[in-house]
Amino acid sequence: MSPRGRRPGGADTRQAIVEAARVDFAEQGYDGTSLRGIARRAEVDPALVHHYFGGKPQLFAAVMDIPVDPSALIGAVLAGPRDRIGEALVRTFLRVWDDEAGRQRFQALVRAAVTHEEATRMLREFLVREVFGRVVRELATEGPEEPSGADQPALEVRAGLAASQMIGLAMMRYIVEFPAVVEATHDELAALVGPTLQRYLVG
Structure with a gap:
């Protein structure tokens, strides 16, 4: 036995x-x-x-076959200049998913998220808690006053909008494969999308 x-x-x-x-x-x-x-x-x-x-x-x-440690990546972004957080997130995202293996993983992740409710919920909560929500929370605590409980919904909206911006970019680059977005360099995308992310995340 x-x-x-x-x-x-x-x-x-x-x-x-x-x-x-x-x-x-x-x-x-x-x-x-x-x-x-x-x-x-x-x-x-x-x-x-x-x-x-x-x-x-x-x-x-x-579990989701993401090829990197997300905590380490977000930590590195937060360790950089605060006025370039948006650009740093775009560059980090593209470095993770831009090679062929990364594209395939992202495509599989999106397919799971749009066809299975459980995967959708997992991905949503992960993005809010560990990625964009973490950035928003840490930046908010650096202001002159600590954010109150009443501020939490506004912080979650900002995190959600930042996530929608990056997921939308990834959909156009890796799923729809819109030619101009596919051909754009990391520098071009960081310069164009970064300021919008910065506004959502920093306020």
């Missing part, structure tokens, strides 16, 4: 965590999912989830 208890570390354990996370994210959304709950479903020690993935954003990236 095989011993009962938590699963030891190893390649099978990492895959079990990803599969458990996929179920939890689908059932509970990004916000409602906890690493402890994923560990319980995967029958592993919660420390192993942190060991393999570091945190929830990295685990979500693995």
Whole structure:
């Protein structure tokens, strides 16, 4: 008989965590999912989830096949000049998705989001919580006053508009393949789209 208890570390354990996370994210959304709950479903020690993935954003990236650590990318953007946050986000986004493998991943991500309600909710909550929402929140706390609870809806609207701008750009470049947008360089797109993102994010 095989011993009962938590699963030891190893390649099978990492895959079990990803599969458990996929179920939890689908059932509970990004916000409602906890690493402890994923560990319980995967029958592993919660420390192993942190060991393999570091945190929830990295685990979500693995589940959705996003090829980078989103927390590290957004941290690098926020570490740069505040008056160029919009441009930095455009350049970062394009670096991640512009090669052939990145295009294919983005296309698969969009297909999942538009055909499965669970994937739509996961992606929406992730973008608001860990990407554009994080940028808006951190920039807001740098003002002369801390944002109040009453300010939260306005911050979420700004994060949502910033997300819509970048997703729209990606749709035209990678899905619709509008020629002028496909042929534009990173510098051109950063110069054109960056100021709009800056206005949404910084206010």
